[in-house]
Amino acid sequence: MPRRHQLAALAQLAVLTGFPVGTALAQDGAPATGSAQSLPTVTVSAAAVDDAGLQLDRKASTGALGSRAQLDTPYSTTIVTGEDLADRQVSKLGDVFAMDASVTDNSNGYNSWSSYLSVRGLQIDWQNGYKINGLPFIAYGITLPYEHMEQVELLKGLPGFMYGFATPGGIVNYVTKKPTETFTAAFELGYRAANVWSEHVDLGGRAGPDNMFGYRLNYTHEEGTPYNARNINRDTVSLGLDARLTRDLTWTFDSIYQDRRSTGQMPSFSLWSYGDTALPANVSGRIGNFAGNDQHLNTTLQLYTTGLRYQINPDWAVSTNYSFNKVNRSRNESTYNLLNQAGDYNDQRYDTAQNQQVGQWQAMLEGRFRTGQFGHQVVAGLSWQKQIDRYDNNGFGGQIGTGNLYAPNTNTYFSSTAFNKVRNSDITQKSAFASDTVQLTERWSVLAGLRVTNFEQNGYVPVTSSYTKNGVITPTLALMFKPVPAATVYASYVEALEPGSIVPDGFTNARQLLSPIRSKQYELGVKADQQKWSATAALFRIERGAEYDSVSGGVPTRRQDGTSIYQGVELAGVYRLGPQWEFGGSAMVLDTYYDKGNPNADNRVAGAPNLVLAGRVSYRVPFVPGLRIGVDGKYTGNIKVNATNTLQAGGYTVFNLGATYSTRLAGKDVTLRAALNNLTNRQYWGFQYENYLQPGDPRSVSLTARVAF
Incomplete structure (x- = not known):
């Protein structure tokens, strides 16, 4: 659709529904009648009451x-x-959990840092920390199609027993849209600053005798010029199927295919050769003076999962599933190696290609039974997983020029190489797991779980290495108390083992596979859910083997030594005042330090803020049925940029506005939605990774119009 027609269509829908053109719009898939009006209609972090x-x-x-x-x-x-997600017009990972103070945004939706996210000061592992429908995929460089998701889940802390290998930051699980019981059809048209247009189609329903077969098909096309890249062109299709083969046996299939190409994306800013003690003045997050059309990040994602679930009886079920995913990446991206506070830099270019693939099979038995006065909820299973990494052995990495942050970059390097990808490493995991939640009394219960893993890591290029260990035990224990049915007080302990990281390009030990790291977590928490309010609180301590970067002569080396400690408290709550108002907020106070055995002992851990605060207010306008408006904000405290604590990025606060308006037009459910991000256009340095920064996202607007047929 030509862009002038797309803009006209948005404006026409706004006028016909009585929504002022130029006011924050919004989108949603819910009808505007009945309970749908009590559903989300909020902002960039305030969605709906429910x-x-x-x-x-x-x-x-x-x-x-x-x-x-x-x-x-x-x-x-x-x-x-x-x-x-739709109300807040989320387009990158860091915005998904914008209202969770435990989460720090390290991401950029258009460059290779798109999957970088910190939880409780720990970055989530792009190899093992991301799942789709509970099954693994390689997240590096991938921005998923959020409009295809039913929900996104975050498990904070150590996931060792639950998922096997992964860093102690946590697990992000994307749940794709599933077949609907009744026919669903919707079309959505969207606009995002600076000039990105999108079209999204959503179809679902059931067919066949007794509605035996279910389907859900989503397709999105996105194209244009974002504020922090020169161009984006994306096509994504996802398909969810199920078949009720018998009353008790169900087959499922889910798939995603995405081809995403961006050019001129925002570079990263490194500090390996930095000579001053304070950072350069903040710069705009718009592409402006930075990358040109010679740079690109092209990715393809393929994910296929299938499974069977058999309900043996009301208390017992057995299931099995298999997943396969493959990610291809071609990246020609600069890293600006900052030299001083004046903003001078060396332009370091990386022109490379990689792919990763992961296959996993799992079988699980779930059931309930009683022994005397005790009730049992048991889960047991087997799992196998293999990851294969391939990197090019003829890519380019080197300095192509110099520049200054406050002047246009004129350096260019166009890709001219046919990449030869070779096997860099592989990781195989085989595990057995079992847990039992024992109901001791009506209020008290205890959980005990154990995972036993055999794993093998092999590295091939540039150094041949291997690490094999059998019988690795990662346990979990928890005690739970319910003072009332709608509240839980708990104390839990869990251990985890994470694979050694693959050292990035630009390091002296680039592409080497480091040794596995063990972690422990202790947590004390409470959760309560009442009619007008909900609240959670957690006190935690995480002990992790330390991995850090040291610099000699301006060239970094990734090392492992000693322990890093993360301890703190996190709070979250929502309060509903009458039918119009909803208030939400969260906070995290975090204390981190490198412990004995590490050369940076007693320093704060790089990338971990001491304080994060988030809040939102949403209001359903009583004299305009179907309209909800809202505002939210998040304060992120200062962050040490490196393990030596010689550089610090200051704290910052970002505010967002948004609105959702749902109505009926010509017998169709119409939802208009808008979000205005970074209302005050605050400029700040955001943390990406140790010794890496990025400019904060500038002010931008997003508009969508959705019609459900």
């Missing part, structure tokens, strides 16, 4: 623990619904 809250009654996947309501899970968790 969809922007803590969602403690919703079930979340917890891996080896099966599926449990957040209220009954003895770990800190967060769920963000698809409606909330």
Whole structure:
């Protein structure tokens, strides 16, 4: 559709529905009648009364623990619904959990840092920390199609027992849209600053005898010029199928294919050769003086999963599933190696290609039974997973020029190489797991779980290495108390083992596979869900083997030595005042330091803020039925940029506005939605990774119009 027609279509829908042109619009898939009016209609972090809250009654996947309501899970968790994602016009990972103070945004939706996110000061592992429908995929460089998601779940802390290998930051699980019981059809047209247009189609329903077969098809096309890149062109299709083969046997299939191409994306800013003690003045997050059309990040994602579930009887079920995913990446991206506070830099270019693939099979038995006065909820299973990494052996990495942050970059390097990708490393995991939640009394219960893993890591290029260990035990224990049915007090302990990281390009030990790291977590928490309010609180301590970067002669080396400690408290709550108002907020106070055995002992851990605060207010306008408006904000405290603590990025606050308006037009459900991000256009340095920074996202607007047929 030509852009002038797309703009006209948005304006026409706004006028016909009585929504002022130029006012923040919004989008949603819910009808505007009945209960739909009480659904989300909020902002960039305020969605609706029901969809922007803590969602403690919703079930979340917890891996080896099966599926449990957040209220009954003895770990800190967060769920963000698809409606909330749509209301807030989320386009990158860092915005998904914008209202969770435990989460720090390190991401950029258009460059290779798109999957970087910190939880409790720990960055989530792009190799093992991301799942789709509970099954693994490689997230590096991938921005997923959020409009295809039913919800996004976050398990904070150590996931060792639940999922096996992963860093102690946590697990992000994307849940794709599933077949609907009745026919669903919707079309959505969107605009995002600076000039990106999108079209999204959503179809679902059931067919066949007795509605035996279910389907859900989503397709999105996105194209244009974002504020922090020269161009984006994306096509995504996802398909969800199920078949009720018998009353008790169900087959499922889910797939995603995405081809995403961006050019002239925002570079990263490194500090390996930095000579001053304070950072350069903040710069705009618009592409402006930075990357040109010679740079690109092209990715393809393929994911296929299939499974069977058999309900043996009301108390017992057995399931099995298999998944395969493959990610291809071609990146020609600069890193600006900052030299001084005046903003001078060396332009370091990386022109490379990689792919990763992961296959996983899992079988699980879930059931309930009693022994005397004790009730048991058991889960047991087997899992196999293999990841293969391939990197090019003829890419380019080197300095192509110099520049200054406050002047246009004129350096160019166009790709001219046919990449030869070779096997760099592989990791194989085989595990058995079992857990039992024992109901001791009506109020007290105890959970005990154990995962036993055999794993093998092999590195091939540039150095041949291997690490094999059998019988690695990662346990979990939890004690739970319910003072009332709608509240849970818990104490939990869990251990985890994470694979050694693959050292990035630009390091002296680039592409080497480091040794596995063990971690421990202790957590004490409470969750409560009442009619007018919901609240959670957690006190935690995480002990992790330290991995850090040291610099000699301006060239970094990644090392492992000693321990890093993360301890703190996190709070979250939602309060509903009458039918119009909803207030939400969260806070995290975090104390981190490198412990004995590390050369940076007693320093704060790089990338971990001491304080984060987030809040939102949403208001349903009584004299305009279907209209909800809202505002939210998030303060992120200062961050040490490196392990030596010689550089610090200052704290910053970002505010967002948004609105959703739902109505009926010509017998169709119409939803208009808008979000205005970074209302005050605050400029700041955001942390990406140790010794890496990025400019904060500038002020931008997003508009969508959705019609449900």
